[in-house]
Amino acid sequence: MNIVIVGGGFAGMNLAKQLSKNKSLNITLIDKNNYHFFPPLIYQVATAFIETSIITYPFRKMFSKAANFRFHYGELKAIDVSEKVVSTSSGEVSYDYLVLAMGTETNYFGMENVEKYAVPMKTIDDAINLRNHILRNGERAAQGHSDADRERFSTIVISGGGPTGVELAGMLAYMNKKILAKEYPEFSPNGRMRIVLVDMAPSLLGPMSKKSQQEAYEVLQDMGVEVKLNTGVKDYVDGKVIFADGSTIATDTLIWSSGVIAKEAPGLPKESIGRGRRILVDAYNKVQGVDDVFAIGDICLQTSDTAFPNGHPQLAQVAIQQGKLLAKNLDNILEKRPLEAFKYNDKGSMAIITKNKAVVDLPKFTFTGWFAWLTWLFIHIIPIAGFRNKIKLVTGWFWSFLTNNPSLRLIIRPNTQGDNKSA
Ligand SMILES: Cc1cc2nc3c(=O)[nH]c(=O)nc-3n(C[C@H](O)[C@H](O)[C@H](O)COP(=O)(O)OP(=O)(O)OC[C@H]3O[C@@H](n4cnc5c(N)ncnc54)[C@H](O)[C@@H]3O)c2cc1C
Incomplete structure (x- = not known):
């Protein structure tokens, strides 16, 4: 059974991790980058506060122990739902089940x-x-x-x-x-x-x-x-x-x-696309109007969850929880068991403002200040991929906050010399 996942963000990566434990499945992950990354901390890369490698992790290394996992480096170009094949910038991949998890892109609202x-x-x-x-x-x-x-x-x-x-x-x-x-x-x-x-x-x-x-x-x-x-x-x-x-x-x-808008999924019928270009899915994340195609994370719009009748917020926790549940439901499909409907477990939201200051909204109360800042730091260490990255993040933060001065402020210019344009 070939399961193809397009996009290795929070949703796709968590799905692939769960599915790769089932040795009877062949998993192919397609991504336009060769690494998973952690968006909530990219602003610290942009301000030269932490190194890029701390919030990124190569897919091939992440899945190096899973013999049933293949990585396909390429960008999705088209989906042929009748032939069950996807075209990418670097070739075609056929599937039995396809999962779309490409997230969103920047929305300029036509300006x-x-x-x-x-x-x-x-x-x-x-x-x-x-x-x-x-x-x-x-x-x-x-x-x-x-x-x-x-x-x-x-x-x-x-x-x-x-x-x-x-x-x-x-x-x-x-x-x-x-x-x-x-x-x-x-x-x-x-x-x-x-x-x-x-x-x-x-x-x-x-x-x-x-x-x-x-x-x-x-x-x-x-x-x-x-x-x-x-x-x-x-x-x-x-x-x-x-x-x-x-x-x-x-x-x-x-x-x-x-603002953001969902990534395009060329090949899906118009009726499957909703507000903000999000892909309409049912309670089990199956794409409406096509067979054997699912969508999870920021790219999908699911209105079946009674607590979120207008769809879920586009947040990491929603993507993670949908990825994990879909792994369970794909197993249920293969074993012909009933499926479990998705219900988002909202654990709250938070934002850091500056050193020693953050805000944390839990479902029942809000707290701010130094303790909120520590909570924010702790919560953002947990999902970072790789033990070494977690240690580097903690020591990097400790040093930077202690000295008030990280030393990553290098202007690095991209250089394409050596790219073989004729290849
Ligand atoms: C700057 C920033 C800060 C954020 N901060 C927070 C926060 O603090 N808390 C929070 O809960 N959420 C935060 N979010 C939102 C959170 O990152 C998203 O909700 C989450 O990443 C969605 O996960 P996803 O797997 O659906 O998509 P993504 O994580 O966006 O992953 C999509 C994956 O698909 C790949 N891809 C995209 N297009 C293609 C294509 N055509 N072909 C092949 N591969 C493709 C991408 O390379 C990527 O790996 C933040 C987002 C941003 C941008």
């Missing part, structure tokens, strides 16, 4: 200039690109020949006041105070970065409790972040961000963390 010139924050490539961009602009600001130049290169606008935007703003403000002020004599004594966090909503951290929203707002303001609410980005023209309320800010850096 062409924003898509062209803003910096996204979704993948490891994005994080490394953003790190280079911020560091390069630090040097440009230091060398700026006019006040306008220095202003443009040292101003950062972050669009999106969800956890990613808040965490990024807090980390940049921390960098400004603790690092720029010390290492860039051109900017001393207080650092120079102007950080503006903008959101269309009337509060930060939209789905979280009022207490968490207020705490995030106050802590960021105390750290010097300008928080601009009730207005969104309308355009980004000639190095100027234009807001819906008519105001503008000149900047070379617009970071876009304002």
Whole structure:
């Protein structure tokens, strides 16, 4: 029995881990990257706080002990549901059961200039690109020949006041105070970065409790972040961000963390696709309208769970729980046993604001401050793939928070020399 999984994020990787224990199955994982990564911490890669390798893990190493597992490096291009075959950028793979778990991509809501010139924050490539961009602009600001130049290169606008935007703003403000002020004599004594966090909503951290929203707002303001609410980005023209309320800010850096849209699954019928391009699935994550195809994680929209009639939030825990349950249900299908419907067990949500400050919403109460910060750190160590990575993360954090100064601030330029274009 060939089970093909496209996408090795939280959903696909947890499914593959469970299924690979059943030796009667052949599992093929297709991914456009050769590694699994941990999105909640990419903002720390982008701000040169931790190394990329700490939050990534190669699939081949992860599954090296599973003889029934194959990895296929490639990007999904098309699904042929009648022939039961998927085409990828590197060949075709046929399946008995197919599971789609490609997650989401950045949504620019049709704003062409924003898509062209803003910096996204979704993948490891994005994080490394953003790190280079911020560091390069630090040097440009230091060398700026006019006040306008220095202003443009040292101003950062972050669009999106969800956890990613808040965490990024807090980390940049921390960098400004603790690092720029010390290492860039051109900017001393207080650092120079102007950080503006903008959101269309009337509060930060939209789905979280009022207490968490207020705490995030106050802590960021105390750290010097300008928080601009009730207005969104309308355009980004000639190095100027234009807001819906008519105001503008000149900047070379617009970071876009304002929304996502499900990855495309070409070949599925139109009737199987719902809001936000998410794939419509039943209570067992089977794609509506096609046989033997399932979808899990951020890419799917499941409205059968009575506690979430509009679909689940696009969060890691939903993806993990759906991946694990689908492994059980595929086994139930093969053994002709009844299937178990998915019900999300909501364990709460959290966001870090800066050193010593975080917010944690549990189903019954909210807590903030130092203890919330420790809880956030602890909870984010558990799902990191690989024991060595967990140890590196703990020691890296310990050192960075103790010294207030990690030393990863390298501008690394991509070089394609050696790529054989004729191959
Ligand atoms: C910056 C950021 C911070 C976040 N912070 C949090 C947080 O603090 N807490 C939380 O609960 N959630 C957080 N999330 C959301 C969480 O990461 C997602 O809900 C979760 O990753 C969804 O898992 P998934 O497996 O569905 O998709 P993903 O984790 O996105 O995995 C998709 C996989 O599919 C692969 N893929 C994509 N397209 C293709 C293709 N065409 N062909 C082949 N492979 C493909 C990708 O390489 C990837 O490996 C955050 C997300 C981001 C971007």
